[in-house]
Amino acid sequence: MASILPASNKSMTSDRNTYVGKRFVHVKNPYLDSMDEDILYHLDLGTKTHNLPAMFGDVKFVCVGGSPNRMKAFALFMRKELGLEESGEHIKDICAGTDRYCMYKIGPVLSISHGMGIPSISIMLHELIKLLHHAQCCDITIIRIGTSGGIGITPGSVVITDTAVDSFFKPRFEQVILDNIVTRSTELDKELAEELFNCSKGIPNFPTLIGHTMCTYDFYEGQGRLDGALCSFSREKKVDYLKRAYKAGVRNIEMESTVFAAMCRLCGLKAAVVCVTLLDRLECDQINLPHDVLVDYQQRPQLLISNFIKRRLGLHDQTS
Numbered sequence: 001m002a003s004i005l006p007a008s009n010k011s012m013t014s015d016r017n018t019y020v021g022k023r024f025v026h027v028k029n030p031y032l033d034s035m036d037e038d039i040l041y042h043l044d045l046g047t048k049t050h051n052l053p054a055m056f057g058d059v060k061f062v063c064v065g066g067s068p069n070r071m072k073a074f075a076l077f078m079r080k081e082l083g084l085e086e087s088g089e090h091i092k093d094i095c096a097g098t099d100r101y102c103m104y105k106i107g108p109v110l111s112i113s114h115g116m117g118i119p120s121i122s123i124m125l126h127e128l129i130k131l132l133h134h135a136q137c138c139d140i141t142i143i144r145i146g147t148s149g150g151i152g153i154t155p156g157s158v159v160i161t162d163t164a165v166d167s168f169f170k171p172r173f174e175q176v177i178l179d180n181i182v183t184r185s186t187e188l189d190k191e192l193a194e195e196l197f198n199c200s201k202g203i204p205n206f207p208t209l210i211g212h213t214m215c216t217y218d219f220y221e222g223q224g225r226l227d228g229a230l231c232s233f234s235r236e237k238k239v240d241y242l243k244r245a246y247k248a249g250v251r252n253i254e255m256e257s258t259v260f261a262a263m264c265r266l267c268g269l270k271a272a273v274v275c276v277t278l279l280d281r282l283e284c285d286q287i288n289l290p291h292d293v294l295v296d297y298q299q300r301p302q303l304l305i306s307n308f309i310k311r312r313l314g315l316h317d318q319t320s
């Protein structure tokens with residue numbers, strides 16, 4: 001295992017991801033250390049072309065979300081909230097050399113887009129985790145801020161995921177490796193989820209709950225929608241499925257949480273998933289919110305995470 005954990009820090013506490021002293025990022029690939037150069041192709045970064053420790057060594061919070069525009073908006077918001085607008089801190093896309101993903105750094109906060117679905121976020125996470133490893137980052141908290149479909153809860157509610165589950169309501173992510181299926185756990189950091197929930201209590205009119213999040217491979221048939229180009233099941237079957245999901249503890253559905261939870265867990269990253277719900281899937285399938293309401297809802301996870309980061313940095317009362 002190619003870990004940058006110094007020998008002196010190797011005595012473990014009861015928390016499997018926490019070492020006495022600093023918590024480093026683990027990459028679990030014996031080949032990486034012997035590589036002369038590591039090109040992070042989809043991020044347009046590399047170990048020979050960029051001084052990754054100088055560029056990213058102070059990162060403590062990594063926020064990821066599907067849409068490039070949303071992650072740029074989050075970066076601009078964090079710049080304001082951290083009081084860095086006046087300091088000449090520019091917002092520039094670090095991955096401008098590629099249009100696969102975008103990345104912005106604002107002080108200790110990294111904001112990155114991951115596109116839609118498991119394959120897209122998985123590629124980004126492989127390269128991001130190696131980036132954090134090469135940059136010798138420690139004590140990282142990583143949070144996915146996204147949108148989702150709710151089940152049995154009011155649209156606009158924010159769901160903090162305790163466990164990501166698959167389409168069978170199981171807390172697992174099945175990765176096909178060569179011609180094997182490797183099953184990985186999708187548990188998220190419970191303490192971090194509680195900390196975020198407590199943080200949400202300080203925001204007025206901010207409906208928030210902790211629950212399971214179901215991650216699917218598709219937005220339409222995979223989420224039981226009746227409005228895709230293909231649909232081979234009845235309305236009754238759809239409602240029955242979603243009600244069974246609700247009974248199993250699922251409160252929202254999106255498309256990245258299982259692989260995100262599994263990869264972060266394996267690499268020693270404290271991770272959370274915070275998604276706003278855009279609709280109640282027991283009521284409808286189409287997202288028909290007025291634009292201003294959609295914008296307001298999408299900002300909710302950003303507001304919560306900004307408050308959380310400011311609290312962690314001891315800045316909570318200093319900005320809006």
Ligand SMILES: O=P(O)(O)O[C@H]1O[C@H](CO)[C@@H](O)[C@H]1O
Nearest residue numbers: 065066116117146147254255
């Ligand atoms: O809000 P984001 O991060 O884009 O995520 C959700 O939105 C997309 C579907 O519209 C999926 O990627 C789903 O996970």
Ligand SMILES: O=c1cc[nH]c(=O)[nH]1
Nearest residue numbers: 147148149253254255
């Ligand atoms: O219903 C929804 C809404 C947003 N994202 C999803 O994956 N599903």
